[in-house]
Amino acid sequence: MNQSQKLTSAILAITAKLLSGATVRWRGSEPDECQRVYFANHTSHLDALVLWSGLPRQLRAITRPVAAADYWSAGRVRRYVASCFNALLIDRHDISVRNSPIDIMLREIGNKFSLIVFPEGSRSVTGELQTFKSGLYYLAKKRPDLELMPVYLDNLNRILPRGEVLPVPLLSCITIGAPIWLHQGEGKDEFLERARQAVLQLKEEQ
Amino acid sequence: MVPTAMTIIDNDVAEAVQKLFSIDRLTIGLLLIVIALLFAVFGWMNWLQRRYSDTVDPAMIRVFNRRIVAWLTIYILLGLTVFLGPLTTLCFFLGVSFWALREFVTMAPTRRADHRTLFWVFFVFVPLQYILAAYSGDRRWFIAFAVLIPVYGSLFIAARIAFAGEAQRFLERTAKIQFGLLICIYALSHAPALLYLDLIYYDAASGEYRPWEQTNSRLLFFLVLMVQLSDLLQFFWDRLYGRNLIAAPINATKSWEGLVGAALCCGAAGLILQWLTGITPFTTYGAAIMGMVISLMAISGTMTMSAIKRDRGVSDYGTLVQGHAGVLDRIDAICFAAPIFYHLTRFFLGAAVAG
Numbered sequence: 001m002n003q004s005q006k007l008t009s010a011i012l013a014i015t016a017k018l019l020s021g022a023t024v025r026w027r028g029s030e031p032d033e034c035q036r037v038y039f040a041n042h043t044s045h046l047d048a049l050v051l052w053s054g055l056p057r058q059l060r061a062i063t064r065p066v067a068a069a070d071y072w073s074a075g076r077v078r079r080y081v082a083s084c085f086n087a088l089l090i091d092r093h094d095i096s097v098r099n100s101p102i103d104i105m106l107r108e109i110g111n112k113f114s115l116i117v118f119p120e121g122s123r124s125v126t127g128e129l130q131t132f133k134s135g136l137y138y139l140a141k142k143r144p145d146l147e148l149m150p151v152y153l154d155n156l157n158r159i160l161p162r163g164e165v166l167p168v169p170l171l172s173c174i175t176i177g178a179p180i181w182l183h184q185g186e187g188k189d190e191f192l193e194r195a196r197q198a199v200l201q202l203k204e205e206q
Numbered sequence: 207m208v209p210t211a212m213t214i215i216d217n218d219v220a221e222a223v224q225k226l227f228s229i230d231r232l233t234i235g236l237l238l239i240v241i242a243l244l245f246a247v248f249g250w251m252n253w254l255q256r257r258y259s260d261t262v263d264p265a266m267i268r269v270f271n272r273r274i275v276a277w278l279t280i281y282i283l284l285g286l287t288v289f290l291g292p293l294t295t296l297c298f299f300l301g302v303s304f305w306a307l308r309e310f311v312t313m314a315p316t317r318r319a320d321h322r323t324l325f326w327v328f329f330v331f332v333p334l335q336y337i338l339a340a341y342s343g344d345r346r347w348f349i350a351f352a353v354l355i356p357v358y359g360s361l362f363i364a365a366r367i368a369f370a371g372e373a374q375r376f377l378e379r380t381a382k383i384q385f386g387l388l389i390c391i392y393a394l395s396h397a398p399a400l401l402y403l404d405l406i407y408y409d410a411a412s413g414e415y416r417p418w419e420q421t422n423s424r425l426l427f428f429l430v431l432m433v434q435l436s437d438l439l440q441f442f443w444d445r446l447y448g449r450n451l452i453a454a455p456i457n458a459t460k461s462w463e464g465l466v467g468a469a470l471c472c473g474a475a476g477l478i479l480q481w482l483t484g485i486t487p488f489t490t491y492g493a494a495i496m497g498m499v500i501s502l503m504a505i506s507g508t509m510t511m512s513a514i515k516r517d518r519g520v521s522d523y524g525t526l527v528q529g530h531a532g533v534l535d536r537i538d539a540i541c542f543a544a545p546i547f548y549h550l551t552r553f554f555l556g557a558a559v560a561g
Contacts, residue, residue, distance in 0.1 A: 168324040
């Protein structure tokens with residue numbers, strides 16, 4: 001990252017914090033530099049940016065939000081912004097066995113970076129948590145050492161709902177829960193449901 | 207003599223020094239006394255907590271301390287106004303208003319279709335109201351300041367929500383946003399608007415009205431002091447003599463005894479303060495009545511906000527978003543007192559009264 005990207009990245013983090021008025025709560029976990037996958041509910045374009053800027057600065061430098069390539073590589077501004085918060089762009093339309101997003105993610109994070117993913121795949125219209133796509137399961141299976149952190153993002157769908165361009169600066173809340181791992185012999189659907197419940201539980205706890 | 211660079215600088219310095227010594231020493235003096243008192247209470251509370259840590263409820267002390275810190279901030283800011291001019295205070299209140307509205311709308315759930323209405327409210331009506339507040343000393347602009355939100359704002363909100371095309375709970379949604387805008391922005395903007403009033407006072411010696419030439423920070427100081435005194439007095443009256451609650455389902459501590467006791471004490475405080483220092487343009491009895499009115503409005507504000515909180519099932523606006531102090535909890539009383547105090551002052555002592 002060059003100087004201008006670093007500066008933009010700091011400005012982005014501050015803007016996101018001001019705009020979302022986000023309170024960050026760690027419930028049953030602490031900020032740590034070990035490799036993690038933060039998985040959260042997805043209701044707004046701001047989700048990735050706000051969650052990323054809610055992390056402490058040292059963690060921001062080693063955490064990469066996974067974002068849709070079709071949105072974030074459209075236009076020079078978006079591409080630049082994505083490069084500043086170190087986004088890992090995945091093409092949602094070109095997924096095949098040879099071009100597996102999981103392999104791309106694992107290759108990109110090496111043994112240094114953490115990830116931010118939205119396992120619902122696309123933004124929820126109603127705000128309800130949809131079923132999880134299987135990516136999280138394969139990540140957990142191929143890299144059992146990664147800590148999987150459930151995150152619940154509250155109120156961001158009111159700050160910038162789907163289909164709106166201009167944000168309204170309400171207050172939001174980021175709750176980060178205790179890590180989960182794939183159990184021995186746990187099936188895909190079983191695990192994905194458990195992960196989904198972990199996010200839902202954070203929603204109820206607040 | 208041709209003015210050289212040196213003499214110009216000399217003049218500037220002389221002017222600045224002169225300005226520094228011609229500041230409103232009474233206001234600054236009173237401010238310093240209040241700030242010192244608050245610091246003393248703050249220290250005493252902490253001492254109490256350490257000394258009797260097992261008998262004193264630490265949660266109560268924490269609530270009390272947070273309140274004192276908020277008050278200190280306001281007084282220190284008022285002090286700065288005397289030096290830096292009214293714009294600083296105006297910007298401060300704009301920030302507070304904006305944050306309070308965020309809390310209010312976050313708490314009062316709106317629907318997807320209200321998004322663009324809210325955008326207008328936050329980014330057009332909020333700044334516009336405060337810009338108009340800065341010009342409210344002028345007669346023509348004053349009217350714009352006074353009607354922007356009650357007339358333009360409330361009609362706009364209703365129409366914009368209708369244009370968004372969702373009929374469900376239309377009246378409820380409209381009322382929510384209108385109320386938030388009215389309390390958090392419109393009402394509170396009257397506090398800094400006090401700084402721009404053009405006033406007269408009744409000169410008892412000559413028996414006629416004369417222009418009042420003191421700084422208006424005194425009025426704002428009087429308002430804030432009375433609101434906070436009322437808060438404090440209610441707390442003690444309720445604890446000591448509170449028998450008949452005003453409305454138990456709304457607020458479990460506010461009693462009729464507290465309301466009357468605080469209002470009477472505030473009236474007495476206003477009377478004594480005016481009699482001793484002549485800080486406001488009111489007569490001595492005028493100041494007493496203003497003290498009572500402010501106290502009654504402060505209680506009304508607290509009760510109203512309690513009702514909203516109870517309805518939404520939250521105890522504190524601060525608990526919505528942990529870590530934030532809950533701005534709306536601090537300003538509920540002043541929000542109700544400021545517009546009434548402003549309009550009464552302007553009605554009786556606005557410069558136009560004397561003609």
